[in-house]
Amino acid sequence: MGTKLIIGADKGIAHAMAIALHERGDDVLAATMGDGADLVERGIAVEPGVNVTSDDAVAALAKRVANEDLTLDWLVNVAGVMFLDTIDTVDYDDVRNQFEINTVGPLRAVRALRDRLADGSKVGIFTSRVGSLNDNGSGGDYAYRISKAAANMVALNLSIDLAKEGVAVQALHPGLVNTNLLDVMNPEDKEKAAAILATPESAAEGIISVLDQLTVETAGKFQHGNGDILPW
Numbered sequence: 001m002g003t004k005l006i007i008g009a010d011k012g013i014a015h016a017m018a019i020a021l022h023e024r025g026d027d028v029l030a031a032t033m034g035d036g037a038d039l040v041e042r043g044i045a046v047e048p049g050v051n052v053t054s055d056d057a058v059a060a061l062a063k064r065v066a067n068e069d070l071t072l073d074w075l076v077n078v079a080g081v082m083f084l085d086t087i088d089t090v091d092y093d094d095v096r097n098q099f100e101i102n103t104v105g106p107l108r109a110v111r112a113l114r115d116r117l118a119d120g121s122k123v124g125i126f127t128s129r130v131g132s133l134n135d136n137g138s139g140g141d142y143a144y145r146i147s148k149a150a151a152n153m154v155a156l157n158l159s160i161d162l163a164k165e166g167v168a169v170q171a172l173h174p175g176l177v178n179t180n181l182l183d184v185m186n187p188e189d190k191e192k193a194a195a196i197l198a199t200p201e202s203a204a205e206g207i208i209s210v211l212d213q214l215t216v217e218t219a220g221k222f223q224h225g226n227g228d229i230l231p232w
């Protein structure tokens with residue numbers, strides 16, 4: 001059995017995924033920005049200091065994976081940020097920042113680790129339903145929407161290129177999940193939404209099930225953690 005690499009595992013859904021996969025007996029490598037101490041305490045292998053905007057940090061991760069001669073069963077980029085804006089407040093530096101993390105980040109990670117994938121490997125790229133062109137009925141949130149729409153294209157493009165090597169790539173939406181990502185929401189709105197938000201653990205369970213079932217034949221789609229195929 002190969003290794004499941006989860007990138008962005010300091011907290012939130014990725015953190016819950018790393019723990020759930022480890023608890024079911026899979027070999028997990030969790031890439032974290034910080035030291036990932038609580039994951040290490042659980043016996044999970046951690047590569048710390050992995051900022052997906054850094055060529056050097058991602059290269060160091062790839063070097064470790066190569067040095068340990070790991071084959072990646074799964075490469076899942078969960079790392080992401082969300083800052084909200086309107087047509088009046090959108091800030092172009094923030095557009096570039098979110099694009100660098102949410103869009104270029106997963107491309108950088110997959111490209112650097114591509115030679116550690118094998119026939120049958122799976123790549124998951126966390127985007128967001130907010131990045132769907134067809135599903136956008138409310139406007140606003142320019143920087144986040146732009147970055148996630150473009151991340152969908154990263155996933156679709158990779159799915160075409162890597163299918164030739166037997167690697168299945170999917171764009172993933174975890175649902176609405178109660179994590180620190182939503183701290184940018186107005187607290188009253190977050191409070192109101194709390195009842196309909198999934199926990200990181202249940203979102204992790206859904207995404208793991210989707211990735212367990214993913215094949216090259218079913219790849220190249222934008223998929224919700226509940227299994228539904230979403231419009232691009």
Ligand SMILES: NC(=O)c1ccc[n+]([C@@H]2O[C@H](COP(=O)([O-])OP(=O)(O)OC[C@H]3O[C@@H](n4cnc5c(N)ncnc54)[C@H](OP(=O)(O)O)[C@@H]3O)[C@@H](O)[C@H]2O)c1
Binds near residue numbers: 011033078080082128
């Ligand atoms: N929560 C939702 O409702 C929801 C809905 C749709 C899509 N998503 C997507 O799901 C993914 C996970 O979000 P979440 O809800 O679990 O949020 P979260 O709790 O804020 O987790 C985000 C993770 O990404 C890491 N990260 C941020 N910038 C990074 C960078 N430059 N390099 C490496 N890691 C970085 C964070 O590390 P630090 O802790 O060190 O900052 C954190 O571990 C994101 O891509 C998000 O856009 C979430």
